[in-house]
Amino acid sequence: MQWNSASEFFAMGGYALYVWGSFGLTAAVVLVETLLIRSQRQELLRSLRTEFLSERTSS
Amino acid sequence: MSSQDIHWFKFASPQNFYRLAGRMWPLFATLAAILAAIGLWISFFVAPTDAQQGEGYRIIFVHVPASQMSMFIYLVMAGWAGFGLAFNTRLSGMMASALAPTGALFAFLSLVTGSLWGKPMWGAWWVWDARLTSELILLFLYLGFLALQSSIDDPRRADKACAVLALVGVVNVPIIYFSVKWWNTLHQGASMSLTKSPTMAAAMLWGMLIMVVAFWMYTIAVTLARVRNIILDRERHTEWVKHAVE
Numbered sequence: 001m002q003w004n005s006a007s008e009f010f011a012m013g014g015y016a017l018y019v020w021g022s023f024g025l026t027a028a029v030v031l032v033e034t035l036l037i038r039s040q041r042q043e044l045l046r047s048l049r050t051e052f053l054s055e056r057t058s059s
Numbered sequence: 060m061s062s063q064d065i066h067w068f069k070f071a072s073p074q075n076f077y078r079l080a081g082r083m084w085p086l087f088a089t090l091a092a093i094l095a096a097i098g099l100w101i102s103f104f105v106a107p108t109d110a111q112q113g114e115g116y117r118i119i120f121v122h123v124p125a126s127q128m129s130m131f132i133y134l135v136m137a138g139w140a141g142f143g144l145a146f147n148t149r150l151s152g153m154m155a156s157a158l159a160p161t162g163a164l165f166a167f168l169s170l171v172t173g174s175l176w177g178k179p180m181w182g183a184w185w186v187w188d189a190r191l192t193s194e195l196i197l198l199f200l201y202l203g204f205l206a207l208q209s210s211i212d213d214p215r216r217a218d219k220a221c222a223v224l225a226l227v228g229v230v231n232v233p234i235i236y237f238s239v240k241w242w243n244t245l246h247q248g249a250s251m252s253l254t255k256s257p258t259m260a261a262a263m264l265w266g267m268l269i270m271v272v273a274f275w276m277y278t279i280a281v282t283l284a285r286v287r288n289i290i291l292d293r294e295r296h297t298e299w300v301k302h303a304v305e
Contacts, residue, residue: 002108003104009103012114012115012117013108013113014113014114014115015113015115015117015179018115018118018175018176018178018179019114019115019117019118021175022118022121022171022172022175022176023099023120023121025168025172026121026125026168026172029164029167029168030277033160033161033164033281034281034284037281037284037285037288040285040288041284041287041288041291044288044291044292045291045304048291048295048300048304049304049305051295052301052305
């Protein structure tokens with residue numbers, strides 16, 4: 001291991017902004033994409049259920 | 060038709076694929092999480108400091124996988140689109156549509172992480188270099204695909220128009236890949252090669268390979284999860300969706 005302390009780890013040899021910026025952005029994109037797919041699914045299921053429910057009550 | 064043929068095409072129907080994808084995506088998501096954890100550990104704690112770039116080179120562990128996926132997803136997307144055009148299968152267009160947003164995100168990540176790497180190493184956020192410019196065109200191709208799709212109301216017609224766009228755009232992928240050989244670029248050459256022995260430390264290479272596989276698993280998981288949404292939406296007037304939802 002090449003880190004003597006936690007602060008040295010977070011400093012990334014002076015490249016903190018670039019290294020943490022890259023990893024942080026990637027993590028954020030992954031998080032947002034998965035949450036979007038989940039909310040899309042919930043929204044879809046809700047609209048389908050109300051659609052089918054109204055069909056059944058009207059017929 | 061022999062029984063084997065029937066078996067082979069079973070999952071080509073959206074109804075069966077919906078169920079298969081529902082069983083498969085959690086598996087790929089779990090694999091992605093495990094591999095990403097191992098890959099990140101190697102990225103930060105096992106891979107040594109680079110002799111020239113110090114700790115700044117660690118961006119490679121997200122930049123290379125994101126760039127590779129952005130190109131590979133395009134090829135797979137165009138493959139599905141071409142298959143759909145040739146055989147008029149419904150699922151193909153849905154798969155192409157499910158891949159496009161993830162491909163666009165990886166192209167975006169490739170450009171931004173590359174920019175964050177370029178600034179400290181080259182002294183510039185952006186240069187009009189062949190590699191960078193062709194990757195930017197890839198992002199525009201993805202955005203064009205998504206825009207074209209949302210502009211056509213009939214999904215089957217949208218699939219066909221998008222398939223043509225995707226196939227024409229394929230020409231850009233080898234241009235990106237070989238740009239570092241064909242032109243004098245500021246961008247460095249290939250980090251991974253099948254024909255040459257690796258020039259970097261084994262831990263760096265392993266970290267990168269594991270991250271690439273993790274990104275693969277992630278892509279498969281989100282594509283399967285997204286295609287389920289697309290299938291439900293497009294098949295909303297069928298009986299099986301009614302049963303599946305209730």
